[in-house]
Amino acid sequence: MVNGRSSKEWRCVATLAATLVAGCAPEPALVVDLRTDFRAGLEVDEARVDVFEGTDAETPGSTASRPLGADEDLESGVRLAQLDALPAGTWTLVVTLALDGRPVAERRVLVSLSNASQVVTVVITRSCVGVVCPTDGDPAATTCIGGRCVDPRCTPETPERCPTPDCVGAAGCALPPDALACAAAVCLEGFCGATLDDARCAGGAMCTSDGCVGAAPDAGPVDAGSDGGRADAGPPVALSGITAGGDYTCALRDDGEARCWGRNATGRLGTGATEDSLVPAAVVDLADALELRAGFSQTCARSAGGAVRCWGFNGSGQVGDGTTTDRLGPVAVGGLSGVTMLAAGRNHTCAVVGGGEVWCWGRNAEGELGDGTTSDRLSPVRVSRLSNATQVTAGSGFSCARLDSGAVHCWGRNGDGQLGDGATLERRTPVPVSGLADAVALDAGGNHTCAVRSGGTVVCWGLNTNGQLGDGSTTTRLTPVAVMGLSEVVEVAAGQSHTCARTASGEVRCWGLNAQGQVGDGTRIERTSPVEVRGLDGASELTAGASHTCARVGTAEARCWGANDFGALGDGSATDRTEPVRVVGLP
Structure with a gap:
């Protein structure tokens, strides 16, 4: 480890130490800053600085790499590295921007060092992608800025080495003919660039290299200075809910619409298609949702009137429309009304209806529907011997309900004790959880269950091979x-x-398997007791997927961390994150 970061992030050779500026490096030093019109987290997620002595870039004397978070403003500039112990002379800096380990853009800069510390700003523009320098006009112009080949000694700190500036402000720049409709002109140290501007997309969509993504079906680029595509100039749309599925996530807006992102096999995002999405995309034909719940591969929404609509994988009838046909958009669940709460499990779905009854549908091989059978149900059936329920939760092959008394009853798979009744026998109808009579909140995981007690403490039961019960052990x-x-x-x-657990103050702590960073403490170390999620304050809602976690922060922001193979974190990349990153393009 170097300054708290892994060798993957910072690699140093001999005495040419490359450290974060946050470190206490001795003077003199060369500080490397970056300005670019590429978007952090969406188009680039890492910057690497290779340092070569002299003008022949063969073997670097030092290499430093730095992650670029989705919330960083690269247009205004960020600090990449502080390079210490470089003797006076000429040095070549090669700055490479990458996404998911693949190079996106590169810039070479020649720096003449004295015995005093100095700063060099490296400007990289998207217009240089594909440009080969030098051109026939000037053999000394071997690097590109703003689409033009320039002297490699050209930096904002050495303007005498640069050509006449293109611009002083953005008003002096014109977008190229092939620019995206949602791009905006910017001026970077005298060179014109084109940044992706969400404000030029309608309906809360995000500007990406593919254009506006995540908008309502009829939303597209809007004129600069418009109200962002809203039909009126009223209060902005707010986030009212968030829910994580197996490898995707959905968010609910207070206008009744929903956005989903991540894996979309079998249509679980509800976009009317099956293409994955790295950023939030609109659920089609949904405008009155009051609650949203994601299962492993199916999603359901409850309207204010108590009706339910579901979509996604339907191999066991978990969509509830009386068929086993996968649905790419919302369809009505038959025979169900007056619903007050939803839960979606691995291959089944449940609902609480007025009066405290619980109804379930989908897979039932282990009795997870609670109707006393093991027959799959393509439409809702009532859970036997259960009343006065106020909450229901669904796991992998089992379900649990919290009663108005604070007691908890569970049914279904029980091989790891996830029903909490002191046995490992499958239960086809509800049984009470032993010793629990004051639960105020409840959630079921893969093969374990947890409850918040009235005093603000948490209890868990079931499988514990990765410490997911949080009792300091790995004992089931x-x-x-x-x-x-x-x-x-x-x-x-x-x-x-x-x-994970959220406190009244908005703090979040997590524990258990952490191979993909789902605990959020900046490591991949398995935790058998709670640790604080880094960089997250003011969480107002919490949700956990198979191997990722998300939190709603207030009513305008969501942050996620953990597995991101299919884009479940919504930051525009497919890179796992060990700390929270902001979901782009919301609300």
Whole structure:
């Protein structure tokens, strides 16, 4: 480890140490800054600086790499590295921008160092992609800025080495004919560029290299200075909910619309297609949702009137429309009304209706529908011997309900004690969880379950091979055990093999499997007791997918962390994140 970062992030050779500026490096030093019109997190997610002595770039004397987070303003500039112990002389800096490990753009700069510290700003523009320098006109112009070949000694700190500036402000720049409709002209240290501008997309969409993404079906680029595509100039749309599925995520807006992102096999995003999306995309034909719940591969929405519509994978009838046909957009669940709450599991779905009854549909091989059989159901059936339920949650092959008394009853798969009744027998109808009578919140994970108690503590039970129960051990528990070190908890979220809790103050702590960063503590170390999620304050809602976690922050922002193979984190990339990143393009 170097300055708290892994060798993958910072590699140093001999005495040419490359460190973060946050470190306390001795003077003199060369500080490297970056300005670019590429968008962090969406088009580029890493910057690498290779340092070569002299003008022949063969073997670097030092290499430093730095992640570029989605919330960083690269247009205004960021600090890349501080290079120490470079002797006076000529040095070549090669700055490479990459996305998911693949180079996107590169710029070479020649720097003449004295014995004093100095700063060099490296400007990289998208217009240089594909430009080969030098041209026939000037053999010394071996690098590109703003689409023009220039002297490699040209930097904002050495303007005498640069050609006449293209611009002083953005008003002096014109977009090229092939620019995206949602691009905006920018001036970067005298050179024109084109940045992706979300404000030029309608309906809360995001400007990407493919144009406006995540808008309503009729939304597209809008004129600069418009109201962003809204029909009126009223209050902005706010986020009212977030839910994580197996490898995708959805968010609910207070206007009743929804946005989903990540894996879209079998149509679980509800966009009317099956293409994955790295950024939020609009759910079609949905405008009155009050609640949204994502299962492993199916998603459901509840309207204010208590009707339910579902979409996605339907191999066991979990969509509830009486068929086993996958649905690419919302369809009505038959025979169900007056619903007050939803839950979606791996291959089944449940709902609480007025009066406290619970109804379920979908896969039932292990009794997870609670109707006393193991027959799959293509439409809702009532859970037997259960009333006065106020909440239901669905895991992988099992379900649990919280009653108005604070008791919890569970049914279905029980091989790892996930029903909490002290046994490992499958239960086709509800059985009470042992010793739990004051639950105020509940969530089921892959093969474990957790509940918040009235005093703000948390108990969990079931499989514990990765520490997902949070009791400091990896011992599976057949009845509830206390999670270590938690108090004032108001919400718990259980993933496949990890768990998180949110406190009344908005702090989030997680524990369990962390191979893809789903615990959010900046590491991939498995945790058997809660650790604080880094860089997250003011969380107002929490949700856990199979191997990722998300939090709604207030009503205008969502942040996610963990597995991102299919874009479930919504930051425009497919890179796993060990700390929270902002979901782009919301609300």
